[in-house]
Structures are given as C-alpha cells and as structure tokens.
Amino acid sequence: MPSTSGRSRFIFFCLAPAVVLFVVFLFIPSIDVFRMSLYKWGGYTDTKTFVGLNNFSKLFQSEKFYQVFQNSILLIVVVTIITFALALLFAALLSRGKLKGTNGYRVVFYIPNILSVVVISAIFSAIYDPSNGLLNSILQLFRVIDEPVLWLGDQKIVIYSLAGAMIWQAVGYYMVMYMASMANIPESLYESANLEGASPAHQFFTITIPLIWTNIRTTLTFFIISTINMSFLFVTAMTSGGPDGATEVFLSYMYKEAYTNSSYGYGMAIGVVVFLFSFALAGILNAVTKRDHLEY
C-alpha cells in the first residue's frame, strides 16, 4: 500500500509542472477569451462594461459577419480539397513513380513552406499584377484573354487568387508528410498487386490511401486550423481585406473590430465563434472519416 501512495505522489510531482504551465499559459487565456467576449471594452484601458451575450446577438445580426463566414468557409473548402488532392498525387508520384531526381522535387515542393508569408505574398503580387504580372502576360500571350484580369481587384475572383497562393504554400508540406507514411507501406503489397495485374491508379486507391488513412485524418484537422490562421496572414499581406472587404476572413475581421473599431469584446466574441466552429468542424471531420485501423 505505501508503495502505491508513493507512486501516486511521484506521478503527481512529475505532472505538476506541466499541468501548471498548461493551465497558466493555455487554459486560463482560452477561458479569458470567453470571459472578455461578454464585455464592451476598448481593449487598451481598464474601462469595461459587462453586456452579457449582447456581442453575440449583434454578431449574428451582422451581414458583414456572414460575408466573412462565407469567405472563410470557401477558403477552407477550396484550399483543403485542392491541397489535399495535389499533395496526395505528388506524394504518390514521387514515392511510387520511378522518377529521376525524387529528392530534388521534394526539396523544390517543400521550399514554399520555408518562405515567410510576406515573401510569398510579394511573389504572388508579382504574378497577379494586372499590367505586367506573370499570369496575365502568359494568358495574353496565348490569347486566352484580351483585357487584363484583375486577379486581386475583381471581387468575384480575388478570393480564389488568395486560395491559389495558399495552396502553393501548403502542398509541399503535406506532400512530405504523406510521402513519409507512404514509405512505411511494405513493398510486398504492391508487388503482389502488380502480379495480380492491378493498375497504378487502382493500387493507389486500394492500397496507398487505406494504409495512410490515419495520417490523412490527422492532417485534415491541421488543414482546417492552418487555413483559418494562414488565411489571416495572406489577407493581411496581400489584400488588406480588400477590395471593399471582399477578402475579409474570420481573423482579419476580428482584428479590425477588436483594434481598429475599438470593440475588443466584440472581437473576442468573433474569436469564440471561430473557436467553436473550428472545434466542431474538426470533430465532425474526425467522426466522418473514422475507419477501422488497418495493420500491415
């Protein structure tokens, strides 16, 4: 008996520092966001008024917020699906296809991930430039378009232009992750599939995808969280939310309200909604993608 209590005490002391750090630096600040969303507060001084759920009721009546919500969901869906598809495709090609210079490609694809968002936005500003940008020049060269397209100026296109930059930035990272797990799949499975006459595409869908499914599930959660965060950086660096709010996303709108509009409490209310939304979305995706674990 005494040994059990000693053991418990030992575990307690070992865990205590981590738990304390977790509570102080993660748990309390998160709770604080919820608390602050109930106040009308400018954010800089200590003058605040408790307003209950007022911020939330205003938020759900705001047209602007729905526009922001739409933009964010559009980005999450478009960026996730395309990045996901491209990353899987490239990973499969590089690890299964007999290509020369696989490592070189891996490095090239991974480079965008090392670049800072500011650099990427500068690169894409040059690509998207209406009068002498790369994209318009190429399209005009092949006479696909007559008039220059305003990639960052046309409200109907600009959000997809942003998505393009975000996909370019993310593909390499996920590709490397998928390649790592694809490398673990035993070669014998593919050999026997070959003997049975399965095509590479068939092998991809019946062997590769099911065997890296756990990894795909994990990365889906990453996708959602990173798209929400990265979209803020891209918007801030590339469009400042413009033209006329057409690329405003969750966090950029939250920032504008919390600081520029002196409504910190309202900003925190947006934060709470984003928190709950991403939590729920990750939960739903996790439940939907649940499969029996395959052993090999």
Add this chain to the structure above:
Amino acid sequence: MKKMVCLALAVMMAFTLAACGSSNESNKQNNAAGTGASSGETRTLKFAALETAYGKAIWEEVAAAFEKQVPNVKVDMTIEKNIEDVIGPSMKSGEFPDVIHLAVGQPKGLTETFVKDNNMTELTDVLSMTIPGEEGKVGEKIIPGFVDTTITNPYNDGKTYLMPMFYSPTGLFYNAGLFEQKGWDVPATWDEMWTLGDQAKAEGIALFAYPTTGYFDSFFYALLNEVGGPEFFTKAMNYTEGIWQSGEAGQAFDIISKLAAYTEKTVPANGNKDNFTKNQQLILDNKALFMPNGTWVVNEMGNAPRAEGFQWGFTALPAVTDGGDRYSYTFFEQIWVPAKAENADLAKQFIAYLYSDEAAQIFAKSGAVQPISGMSDKLDGDNKLFYSIYDQGAKAAMGAFVSTAPVEGVNISDTVFGSIDSLVTGAKTRQDWVEAITKASDALRSAQ
C-alpha cells in the same frame, strides 16, 4: 533510491518555476522602488510616441532641450514603430504614459479607443499656458482653426483634448511636367476636370488614381466643405439626420461616382498596403493624371523611376462651381494625455514647450512642420510649394468623423471610403453606397 532521485528532480523543477515567478516579482519591486525614489527630487515624464518617417532623433533632441529648460525633470522615452503593442500591456494593468504622440487613423485605433472611452485629460488650459522659455501663450502661437476641429475637440463641447502637432496639406498630386508638355491647364472646377478627363482618355491616360481607398478621407472631407461649406461639413461629421440625403451630399456623391468611372481600371487590384505604391507609380509613369495624397508622397516615391520631365505638381480640389471655394484638407498628428497619467501637469508643460521656437526649429530640421504661425515661411524646396497652397487661395479643411462610443460592426471609414473600390469595379452602385453610409451614420448617431 531511483525514486528519490526522480522526486528530487521533480521538486527542483517546481522550484525553478517558483523561482521564475519570484524573480519577476522582485523585478517589479525594483522598478517600483526606482520610480518612487525618482519622484522625490527629479520627476520623470513618461513619453510614448509612434516612430514615423521623421525619426526618433528629433524627439530625443527636443526632450534634451526640455530637460535643460525645466530643471529636475527627466523625460523617459518610448518611441517605437509598434508603439501600441509596446505600451498596450502595461496600460491594461493601469500604468499609463504621461504623454502620447499618436494620431488618429492608425490601424490599431489606440487614440480613437481613448477618445471613445472618455479616457483623456482635457488640454484646453494648455492653450493659455505660457510657453516655457518664452513670453507668449500656446494658444496665441497656434494657427487659428487648428484647435477648433472635431479631432482636437472630439466631444463637440468646445473643450480641447488632443493638441495638433505636425501638419501637412493634402490635395491632388500630378505631373506638372506633363501638363506643360501637353499644354493642359490644371482644372479649377470639376467641369473642367471632366473635360480634361475626356481629353486625357483620348491619349490613353486615365484622369484619376488613388493609392488606397483610405486616401479618400482627406479628399472626401475637402469635397464636403466645397459642396456645403464648413457648417455642412460639421453637421455631416456629427452624423446629423438626413444629411446624406441632402442636395449638397448628393453633389459630393455624384462627383465621386463620376470620378470612379474616370479612375484607372487597375487601381483596386493594387489598392492595399502591399501594392499601393504601384498606384502612385501611375502618376510618375503618366498613366494617370491626378491622385489624392499628402506631402509625404514625395519622399515615399523618392527613388521610384519616373517619366522624362517629371515634376511634382500639387493643387487643391477643383471648385464645384466657377469661382467657388477650393479646399485642401489639412492632415495633422496629435499629442494627448491619458486621463490616468500620473504627471498630467508635467505633461501639459511638456506639450506647451513643444510649441516653442526652439522645439519647432528642431522638428523643422526633419521636415516636421507644426501649425505655428509663420512656420511655413521658413520652409524651402518642395515643402515651400506644398505649404503655400493656402496662400494661393485654397481654404483649409480640418476635422474628421466624430468619435462615438464604439458601435460593434460599424466602421464609418470602411463604409464611406472602402466602398469606393466597389464603385470603380462596378460591384456596388451609387445608391447601395449612399444607403450603406446612411445606415452606418444612423447607427453612430444613436451612439453619440
């Protein structure tokens, strides 16, 4: 034995944490002791400012001169490009700088937050203070009009809370060389402007460009003064009911809508923080004729390539009618004292000193011009041209939308100016725009 070692290690870890905590504590105590001691003989004035293009050095020089002028005072300076982030945390815990030099209109809206929260010390009495080291009073030295604006007197009660600092006229910038080459006259009325617009269009030059929609603030304020005079402007800035449906406002909306049609088409694509210089470049490349801007643009585009024979030209807004008033909006920075500043009296003395000849001289060296009578005569170069705009018959417009208690989700600048991008791209009509402005204005009026 092994367990004991582990336990000991765990305990040590816990202690390290505790030690971290206590060292912070002792730091705080040291700090507290420091200020306590210093308040005895030498008083410390805590000064915070945004580091702008004028640089840090001018403030250091002025502070040193102030310390010499007023004995037993030490100016403790925090001058940073991200000043909001630097002073923000300590303000949340109740520790405020004594003086803050930070203008309204910054993305983080710190100054507006203080105005909206009623968290500023009244500075009306500074106007009647004698400038340290001089005979005259502050109020006598400041150019008339600068302390009667909706920015300096945000609560519309005749009391001044923010003091005007460096000012700069704004208006339309153009390539004077191009006008000379083509034999065009700079338009004096909007009708002439449209005629010129058609002429330029025939030569493949757009009439108008803007860096970002944010630059429309000075343009719009000057235009409101032109269409309805200062009284109308003040009413509009106070969100008076029905003001946006008035004939005068309609005229202003018409002009901007028409101007949107004359705007270079690529402008909205580059109208953001990252690419706005590309829009300014349109003027240097003779691709557009006019842009609204401030005098800082000359330095900002100093190294940019330019068309042959390029020469900066600067004019007030064209008049609405022949012989009507022409306005140039005056942009100025502000200095103010938080309500909870510990040394408000000293802060006021410091502000008064900033209007002394000695201080003004130091500021002027870096091109920072204060609204002090006679100051513009001492300028040279491009600055002389810019600051002489008011001597050439243009009237000065000052002020901005009045700050109200914050209304969540309503931002008047975004509504009025931000939407101009949509007017240019055609995503919004003039009617949508006016309706949105009216709605925002109504919401802010009830929060006043």
